[in-house]
Structure formats: structure tokens, C-alpha cells
Amino acid sequence: MALRDTNTGIALAVVAGTLALEALRRYLSKPQKDSELAHPPGPPPLPLVGNTFGISLKEPWVTYEEWSKQYGDIVYTKILGQDVVVINSLEVAKDMIDRRSNIYSDRAQYQSYSAYGLLFDTLFLPYGDEWRFHRRILHQVFRPDAIFAFEDIQKRKAMQLVQHLLSAPREFIRHLHTFSAGVVLDAVYSYDVKNLEDPFVKHIKEAGDRVTLVCSPQTSLLLGLFPFVKYIPTWLPGGSLNVKDFHKCIKRAQDAPFVNLQRKLDAGETPTCMATMPIPSTTTYGDNEKTAEIFRGVCATAFFGGTDTTAMTLTNLTLALVLNPQVQERVMRDIEAVVGSDRLPDLSDRSALPYIDAIVREVHRWRPLVPLGFPHYTSSDDVYNGYFIPKGTTILANSWAMSRNPSRYPNPSVFDPSRHLAADGSLLPDETNFLFGFGRRICPGRHFVNATLWIAVATMLAVLRFGPPCDEHGNEKPVEQGNTFGVASQAKPFECTIQLRGGVDKKVIELLRAEQNS
Numbered sequence: 001m002a003l004r005d006t007n008t009g010i011a012l013a014v015v016a017g018t019l020a021l022e023a024l025r026r027y028l029s030k031p032q033k034d035s036e037l038a039h040p041p042g043p044p045p046l047p048l049v050g051n052t053f054g055i056s057l058k059e060p061w062v063t064y065e066e067w068s069k070q071y072g073d074i075v076y077t078k079i080l081g082q083d084v085v086v087i088n089s090l091e092v093a094k095d096m097i098d099r100r101s102n103i104y105s106d107r108a109q110y111q112s113y114s115a116y117g118l119l120f121d122t123l124f125l126p127y128g129d130e131w132r133f134h135r136r137i138l139h140q141v142f143r144p145d146a147i148f149a150f151e152d153i154q155k156r157k158a159m160q161l162v163q164h165l166l167s168a169p170r171e172f173i174r175h176l177h178t179f180s181a182g183v184v185l186d187a188v189y190s191y192d193v194k195n196l197e198d199p200f201v202k203h204i205k206e207a208g209d210r211v212t213l214v215c216s217p218q219t220s221l222l223l224g225l226f227p228f229v230k231y232i233p234t235w236l237p238g239g240s241l242n243v244k245d246f247h248k249c250i251k252r253a254q255d256a257p258f259v260n261l262q263r264k265l266d267a268g269e270t271p272t273c274m275a276t277m278p279i280p281s282t283t284t285y286g287d288n289e290k291t292a293e294i295f296r297g298v299c300a301t302a303f304f305g306g307t308d309t310t311a312m313t314l315t316n317l318t319l320a321l322v323l324n325p326q327v328q329e330r331v332m333r334d335i336e337a338v339v340g341s342d343r344l345p346d347l348s349d350r351s352a353l354p355y356i357d358a359i360v361r362e363v364h365r366w367r368p369l370v371p372l373g374f375p376h377y378t379s380s381d382d383v384y385n386g387y388f389i390p391k392g393t394t395i396l397a398n399s400w401a402m403s404r405n406p407s408r409y410p411n412p413s414v415f416d417p418s419r420h421l422a423a424d425g426s427l428l429p430d431e432t433n434f435l436f437g438f439g440r441r442i443c444p445g446r447h448f449v450n451a452t453l454w455i456a457v458a459t460m461l462a463v464l465r466f467g468p469p470c471d472e473h474g475n476e477k478p479v480e481q482g483n484t485f486g487v488a489s490q491a492k493p494f495e496c497t498i499q500l501r502g503g504v505d506k507k508v509i510e511l512l513r514a515e516q517n518s
């Protein structure tokens with residue numbers, strides 16, 4: 001990472017200077033407010049920097065939740081001259097972002113997005129025709145009734161995951177990443193990943209990391225003020241921001257999977273994956289070449305958007321299982337009753353095993369992966385409940401605060417899947433969709449990832465038992481329960497034990513072996 005290899009003191013000074021200059025630029029260039037209506041309430045801003053320094057750097061979502069106790073569900077603040085509205089309640093978020101989605105569906109556009117060619121990725125595109133075209137493709141592939149096409153991949157990869165966990169349990173986080181990359185790469189490009197050393201995975205991972213670096217708010221600011229940073233040679237500190245090298249890296253990650261796929265097609269294979277799905281003739285954008293280029297970008301978006309998110313959620317899920325043996329016991333009993341012990345569960349058992357879906361929902365709620373969602377941006381002025389929300393306001397939906405609402409989720413810090421079940425054991429209507437965002441921008445991969453997580457939990461708990469770590473004398477050690485911080489937040493690395501559970505039928509062991517040898 002570029003900022004990691006610079007001296008920390010210099011980096012801090014550059015960032016502080018950058019922030020101050022940017023604040024001054026925005027303050028001077030900002031037109032006066034043109035409405036008599038008040039903004040929503042919020043903490044009084046300091047000149048130039050606004051409320052920037054009153055916000056926790058590690059957990060801004062906690063600061064915003066505290067503000068909501070004083071100012072209400074919708075809080076206005078100014079960060080570096082930028083209007084920001086933070087929404088802390090699910091009802092208000094639905095009211096604004098879902099019901100007024102024609103106003104709340106845009107994304108802020110930083111100069112770095114176009115300079116680095118990031119607009120191949122749906123996530124960064126402004127609201128408009130090209131974005132709609134992306135969403136049509138994503139919907140066609142990942143809508144609930146289309147994802148069954150990927151069931152075999154999810155099942156096969158889950159069986160490989162169990163094998164990996166049994167053979168090297170200490171490296172479980174690595175296996176969860178291999179599994180996630182494997183499912184998504186196979187679903188998108190029909191590429192079979194064996195391990196994380198795979199050169200293909202390395203290329204795509206490097207491209208993903210560099211996209212994350214360039215789109216971070218600090219780098220965007222830095223590049224806005226010091227555009228020459230783009231030309232720093234690759235061998236100097238900061239060289240990973242070199243724009244020419246960046247383009248090469250992204251192009252390699254986007255094109256290589258297609259070259260590989262073409263080889264398969266030339267050899268007469270008929271792989272089922274996103275990249276071979278026919279694009280309906282109504283789904284075009286510009287000429288054929290442009291359509292094909294966009295299609296490659298949407299495939300890469302699915303890989304970038306789907307891989308780390310799946311692995312990080314599985315890491316949180318493993319922590320939840322280690323800390324809650326009673327949850328594991330219940331799943332094992334359910335699987336025994338519904339599936340028996342001589343085969344593994346598959347997605348056809350899903351409706352008969354609602355507790356596993358409840359676990360998946362609860363892990364999204366218990367440790368929200370993207371606690372502030374991805375910022376939306378208003379494309380025109382709005383008036384909400386008598387408050388003025390100007391065009392160009394950044395909208396942050398505080399999913400973390402929503403997931404901690406005690407009237408909706410009593411004892412919110414407790415991992416309790418049964419809160420998603422009715423008294424008769426059936427699933428309640430899904431109230432955890434907000435953890436995938438809002439309105440027209442809601443994550444298009446949510447049904448696919450929930451199916452992937454379901455099959456992973458079902459397969460793991462049919463065969464394995466997760467427990468706390470032990471020292472060399474076999475005594476249990478405490479489990480690390482902290483969280484990392486960033487745009488996405490996950491469990492800090494922790495230790496655990498993973499063992500074959502008692503009573504697993506020989507047929508199941510043979511099935512797993514057969515999958516490993518295939």
C-alpha cells in the first residue's frame with residue numbers, strides 16, 4: 001500500500017495539510033445557502049473544518065449514534081466544507097433513500113475516479129444510464145431466481161472448505177478467503193481456484209487493493225490537491241498511485257479471466273458463469289465494443305464487490321460459532337432431523353432449515369460489515385420533515401446504529417439467531433436487508449452471498465465443531481473478540497479449534513474425499 005511505505009510523520013503532516021487546504025478551498029468556493037429552511041439539527045461546526053475533528057477516526061458510526069441521542073434520527077454536519085447528513089434510524093432511511101430514490105441514488109464524483117478509470121465499477125458510477133445498464137446485467141445474473149445456476153459451485157467449494165479446515169485448522173481465515181474467492185471466480189468466470197497463491201487470484205487481489213487505496217477519502221483528497229502524485233514512478237514511495245501502472249494492473253485483472261475462458265470455449269467446453277451468460281439484445285450500451293467493455297467491468301465489479309465481503313462475513317460467523325456452542329448444537333440437531341447423517345445438506349433443504357438462515361441474518365446484524373454503508377449523494381435539493389437537504393449532500397446511513405436499536409433488537413450485542421424466528425420456528429420477514437444498503441443502490445449480490453453463506457454454515461456444521469483455542473496443556477484460552485476498523489469492519493484475527501464432530505457418517509467422509517480428489 002502506498003501510504004504504508006512512507007514515513008508516518010511525513011504522511012500525517014501531508015494529510016493534515018491536505019485536509020486544511022481542502023477545507024479552505026471548499027469554504028471559499030461554496031455558494032451561499034439558497035433556502036430559508038433550516039438544515040437538520042447537528043453539532044455546531046468550527047470555522048473551515050466544520051465537525052471534522054469531533055468524529056472518532058476509528059468508529060465514526062459510534063460518534064454519529066451519540067449525536068443522534070442529542071439531535072435526533074437525522075443529523076446534519078459539515079466535514080471539510082462538505083454537507084453531510086447522517087441517518088440513524090431505519091424508518092427515516094427507508095423514507096428518504098428508498099421512497100425518494102430519484103433524489104438519493106447518486107455518488108460523489110472525485111477527480112481520481114475518472115483519472116484512474118474506476119468508473120468501470122458499478123459502485124462508483126454516478127446515477128444515470130450507464131449505471132442503470134450495469135444494474136440490469138447484475139440483476140439478470142444475481143436475482144433470486146437466477147442464482148440457482150451457481151448452486152453446484154457453492155456446494156463443491158463448501159466441501160473443499162471443510163477439507164481445508166480439517167487439514168490445516170490454524171489457517172482457517174486463509175481457507176475462508178480461498179473459499180470466497182473460489183465461489184465468486186467460478187460463478188463469474190468459471191475459473192477453479194485451488195489456493196490463494198494462484199497467479200490469477202493474485203492479479204485480481206492486487207487490482208482490488210489498489211482500487212480500495214485510490215478511492216479512500218484520504219487518497220482522493222491528496223490527489224485532488226497534488227495531482228502530480230499520479231506520476232510518481234513505481235519504484236519510489238507512493239509509487240502504487242502511479243496512474244499508468246494502475247491502468248495496466250486493472251486491465252490485466254479484467255482481461256486475463258476472459259482469455260482463460262476463451263481457451264475453455266475453444267476446447268469445446270460449455271461453462272456456466274456470468275461471463276458466458278448471453279446479454280439480451282435489449283441490454284446494450286453504445287456500440288458492441290463499448291457494451292463488451294462495460295460487461296468486462298461489471299464482471300470485475302462482481303469479483304471485487306463479492307470476494308472480501310464474503311470472506312470477512314465468514315470470519316465474523318466463525319467467531320460467533322466459537323463463542324456460541326449452543327448455536328452449533330441446535331444446527332447439528334436440525335441437520336440430523338431434516339437431512340440425516342448419510343449425506344450433506346444442500347440448498348434444496350434450505351426452507352426446512354430456517355435456523356441457518358437466522359444465523360446468516362444475525363451475523364450481518366451482530367457485526368455490520370459496512371457500518372456506515374457506502375455514501376449516497378443527493379442529485380437535487382430536497383425538503384424532508386421541514387429540513388432543507390441541498391443538492392450535493394453526502395448521505396450516510398448508519399447501519400451500525402440501526403442494528404443496535406434495542407426496541408427492535410433487545411440485548412443488541414448478544415448473538416441470538418432466534419430473534420429472526422417466529423414462535424413456530426419459521427423465519428420472520430427479513431429486516432436485515434438494510435445491512436446491504438438502501439434504495440436503488442442496494443447491494444445486487446445480497447441473495448447470492450446469503451446462499452453462499454447458508455451452504456457454508458450448513459456444510460461446516462454437518463461435519464465440524466468449532467471451539468475456543470487451547471494452550472499446550474489443553475486448557476482453554478480466551479477468544480479475541482475485537483474488531484478491525486475501516487470502511488469495512490470485521491473480527492480481528494483470532495484463534496480457535498476446529499475438529500471433526502462425533503457421529504459423522506462414513507458416506508459423508510467419502511463424499512468429502514471424492515470432492516478433494518476430483
Ligand code: HEM
Nearest residue numbers: 122123302305306309313370374436437438441443445449
Ligand atoms: C456480506 C457480503 C456483502 C455485503 C455486506 C455487501 C454490502 C454492500 C453495501 C452496503 C453496498 C452499498 C449499497 C448502497 O450504496 O446503498 C454494496 C454495494 C454493492 N455490492 Fe455488495 N455486499 C456484499 C456482497 C456482495 C456480492 C457477493 C456482490 C456481487 C456478486 C456485491 C456487489 C455489489 C455491487 C456491484 C455494489 C454496488 C451497487 C451500486 O452502487 O449500485 N456485493 N454492497
